[in-house]
Amino acid sequence: MKRTKILLDENDIPKKWYNIQADLKTPMDPPLHPQTRQPIGPDDLKAIFPMELIKQEVSRDRYISIPSEVREIYRIWRPSPLYRARRLEKALKTPAEIYYKWEGVSPAGSHKPNSAVAQAYYNKKAGIERLATETGAGQWGSALAFATQLFGLQCRVYMVKCSYEQKPYRRILMETWGAEVFPSPTTLTNAGRETLKKDPQTSGSLGISISEAVEDAATHDNTNYALGSVLNHVVLHQTVIGLELKKQFELMDKYPDIICGCVGGGSNFSGTSFPFVRDKIMGKKPDLKVVSVEPLACPSLTAGEYRYDYGDSVGLTPLLKMYTLGHDFVPSAIHAGGLRYHGDSPLLSKLTKEGYMDALAYTQQEIFEAAMLFAQTEGFIVAPESAHAVRAAIDFAKMCKKKNEKKIIVFSNSGHGHFDLAAYDAYLNHKIVNGEYKKPLIKTAQ
Ligand SMILES: *Cc1c(COP(=O)(O)O)cnc(C)c1O
Numbered sequence: 001m002k003r004t005k006i007l008l009d010e011n012d013i014p015k016k017w018y019n020i021q022a023d024l025k026t027p028m029d030p031p032l033h034p035q036t037r038q039p040i041g042p043d044d045l046k047a048i049f050p051m052e053l054i055k056q057e058v059s060r061d062r063y064i065s066i067p068s069e070v071r072e073i074y075r076i077w078r079p080s081p082l083y084r085a086r087r088l089e090k091a092l093k094t095p096a097e098i099y100y101k102w103e104g105v106s107p108a109g110s111h112k113p114n115s116a117v118a119q120a121y122y123n124k125k126a127g128i129e130r131l132a133t134e135t136g137a138g139q140w141g142s143a144l145a146f147a148t149q150l151f152g153l154q155c156r157v158y159m160v161k162c163s164y165e166q167k168p169y170r171r172i173l174m175e176t177w178g179a180e181v182f183p184s185p186t187t188l189t190n191a192g193r194e195t196l197k198k199d200p201q202t203s204g205s206l207g208i209s210i211s212e213a214v215e216d217a218a219t220h221d222n223t224n225y226a227l228g229s230v231l232n233h234v235v236l237h238q239t240v241i242g243l244e245l246k247k248q249f250e251l252m253d254k255y256p257d258i259i260c261g262c263v264g265g266g267s268n269f270s271g272t273s274f275p276f277v278r279d280k281i282m283g284k285k286p287d288l289k290v291v292s293v294e295p296l297a298c299p300s301l302t303a304g305e306y307r308y309d310y311g312d313s314v315g316l317t318p319l320l321k322m323y324t325l326g327h328d329f330v331p332s333a334i335h336a337g338g339l340r341y342h343g344d345s346p347l348l349s350k351l352t353k354e355g356y357m358d359a360l361a362y363t364q365q366e367i368f369e370a371a372m373l374f375a376q377t378e379g380f381i382v383a384p385e386s387a388h389a390v391r392a393a394i395d396f397a398k399m400c401k402k403k404n405e406k407k408i409i410v411f412s413n414s415g416h417g418h419f420d421l422a423a424y425d426a427y428l429n430h431k432i433v434n435g436e437y438k439k440p441l442i443k444t445a446q
Helices: 051-058 068-074 086-092 113-125 139-151 161-166 168-176 190-198 206-219 232-252 267-281 346-353 364-377 384-403 421-428
Strands: 016-018 063-065 082-084 097-102 130-135 154-160 180-184 223-225 258-262 289-295 305-310 319-324 358-362 408-413
Touching (some): 016 232, 016 267, 051 113, 051 232, 068 113, 082 232, 086 097, 086 384, 097 232, 097 384, 113 130, 113 139, 113 232, 130 206, 139 154, 139 168, 154 161, 154 206, 161 180, 168 180, 180 206, 190 206, 206 223, 232 267, 232 346, 232 408, 258 267, 258 384, 267 289, 267 346, 289 384, 319 346, 358 364, 358 384, 364 384, 384 408
Parallel strands (some): 097 408, 154 180, 258 289, 258 408, 289 358
Antiparallel strands (some): 016 063, 082 097, 305 319
């Protein structure tokens, strides 16, 4: 049978998340206290995270059970479909097989609810009544608004002011799911007031919004903070994607040669690839290529340094060992807002440093060309973030054509672009600004 969709049953939703920390050859470098630079312990995080998530952050257990309450909610959209991109293959005249794991089917339209639902659950169980978070383009804020609504938690979102003004539809989604959304910086926190005093006209930044949300959580007993990417527990929750994907390939009796995905903080691609990276670490699949894709305007993996850096731009969060462009790096205002982060997941960074994973970077023009071809062959309009993965998959398929190789390529298709149509409009009107990284390439990784 010529399959287009490889579907699993609801009972195939994984019962456990996969924790790659169990399979690392050497342990992670610990997070450090922002002032003392000493390793931090669970107590340092208790003011803003529930203990179950802190435990997951440092756990070295290979599998961690997914609570049945979380699996019940996953059933709304999981297992997500794996597609064979037959029409794209045909357009490229490639002998390669191209597949994509489609996370655009979730209510919020991306992979982010996979972690938002788990985080809301553990906070509710710990007796927390309210979550505070930041959002840039609005993907994470809408995922958390959806998740907190289902668990009866309040949700406060500090949304970067320029996005709040330019992208009302994500805000309306959040408000529909019961969240309060404020354009950040606000006058509700010290961090916000300080920023406004210095620059009343500021358009805001993700860094300042993180500072506001963390302060809100630290100063309210009933409130915790939630982060949508980067941290180990977020990556852990996203492994539902890769575990399903592995099963979908098993059903076809196939195994991919190349896996690629876009990387902002690294959660969708880590979640998709880690169950396969495990085979590589174990020496079972030495030739598997695992490739992160990022914007040339924010090239943390391809041009950053591997070292300790702050998670936010102000320097309030613990120091994480990761690929970074420096916490004060401000990327250009590219449309792929979810990929504008100075650092990367410490787990994905370590596996890249150790050679298990590679990275590529593209201009915005290149990724929109790919997104257009994808929309015109496969039909789906993908998020500008996901378009980075589409571009890499297309380039690998073209290479296969040149060498006449019948490789199996799969990419993580992290979300739809229905709220990003202004970006497509800019492309159609020849107004895409590449916003390349201007600094000379840094080659001093320790
Ligand atoms: C947030 C987002 C990303 C980037 O975040 P990761 O943690 O790197 O996955 C990618 N794609 C979409 C659709 C997003 O919403």
